[in-house]
Amino acid sequence: MTHINIASLEVGQEIGSIEYRLTRDSLVRYAGASGDFNPIHYRDDIAKAVGLDGVLAHGMLTMGAAVQVAINWIGDPGRIVDYGVRFTKPVFVDGVKGAVLTVIGKVGEIDVENSIVRIDITASCADVAVLGKAQARVRI
């Protein structure tokens, strides 16, 4: 695990960022791994038929990828004790170009007594936020 001195952290401090290129392959891989085979995540015709602009990424894929910024920082996925998001906008994944998801993590709150740091995560696609109130509580 990465050694982090809680006393040296400041609210607002950036802890890292990641840029993901999501493709249809990423969506099919997530469908298989998670068991979520909703066809709106791989079939254009069905996505259109239910009124969507196109195939979109599983919200849970975006959620799972976004928290990696906090995991990379702390160095241990077992230290994410609480993680919640709102799904605010869909991530459309073009069949050829895919989609670029940009994730940034910042220190949101420092609880020295309980040794917990809240990391506030922003996830955006073409400058549009796709997650709201994405917060991970990390045990230091």
Next chain:
Amino acid sequence: MVNASVEGKTYPETDPYLVGREKIREFALAVQSTSPINLDVFAAQAAGYSDVVAPPTFAVVIQERSLSSVLADKEADIDFSRVVHGDQRFIHARPIVAGDELTSQLTVASVKTLGAHAMVTFETKIHDANKQLVCTAISTLVVRGEE
């Protein structure tokens, strides 16, 4: 339309799900994890775990097993083709590790109607084979009304 009277209803506990090491690796790669503690048994053991650790959102796989019983419940009357995932949260009492045998039990925490739409919040308690709480998963589904 969602039946608001299912608020407070608790569904039967699911059969145990055995968390496999390869399943954790498969899921970790799918959410683009590069953490050795998700992927490498020796790295996980060096960090103090008995086996590879699941990513924090892996609990959705367990949650899904109890959610399917609600979606199949005619009394609840939730049309899955009209469902959009509104929000999701996982509160971990401890991380999920390969070898865990997990059961889940879901309660309909609230049903709120907003015009033609409904928001249904589920709380799923995930326990291990020793009946210890591992994770509480809270999920809100938005059910779009018929136009």
